Amino acid sequence: MEKKSFIRKLGSLSLVSKLLIVIVVLAVMQYKYVFVPAVVNNQPIFSWSYIARLHELGGPTVMDGLIRERLVRQAAKESGIEVSDEELNVEIDKWAERFEESGGFESWLSDQGLMRKDFEEQITLNLIIERLVEDLVEVTDEEVEESDA
Numbered sequence: 001m002e003k004k005s006f007i008r009k010l011g012s013l014s015l016v017s018k019l020l021i022v023i024v025v026l027a028v029m030q031y032k033y034v035f036v037p038a039v040v041n042n043q044p045i046f047s048w049s050y051i052a053r054l055h056e057l058g059g060p061t062v063m064d065g066l067i068r069e070r071l072v073r074q075a076a077k078e079s080g081i082e083v084s085d086e087e088l089n090v091e092i093d094k095w096a097e098r099f100e101e102s103g104g105f106e107s108w109l110s111d112q113g114l115m116r117k118d119f120e121e122q123i124t125l126n127l128i129i130e131r132l133v134e135d136l137v138e139v140t141d142e143e144v145e146e147s148d149a
Contacts, residue, residue: 069125076128083127091123 036044054062076082096105109119 083124
């Protein structure tokens with residue numbers, strides 16, 4: 001009886017409403033991992049449970065990092081600061097030289113649990129920060145001499 005009632009209600013919906021329902025169902029099917037990132041023995045692990053656990057384990061630290069990164073990128077955009085591929089490669093090469101004797105740069109990245117792309121993003125952010133700060137910090141000749149001593 002309930003099934004017939006549902007079908008009658010569905011039949012009374014406008015074409016736009018039916019299309020909207022189809023679109024929502026297809027979107028949920030296409031992007032189900034957004035809602036259910038994993039299923040264990042037919043039991044779903046919902047994304048909100050996953051996110052809550054991540055937040056417990058390190059959420060504030062991760063969020064602070066994301067906020068800082070966003071602020072740095074916004075300041076760089078406002079200041080017209082960009083890092084070219086050439087500049088990035090020069091910096092990456094400096095890092096690679098440090099690890100030539102101890103198994104190589106790629107091995108070091110792997111040992112650190114880093115993907116090369118993530119490392120490049122971090123180096124890019126560091127270069128941007130250096131440029132943002134260099135106008136704010138003045139180093140005198142005396143300070144340079146003291147640091148060399």
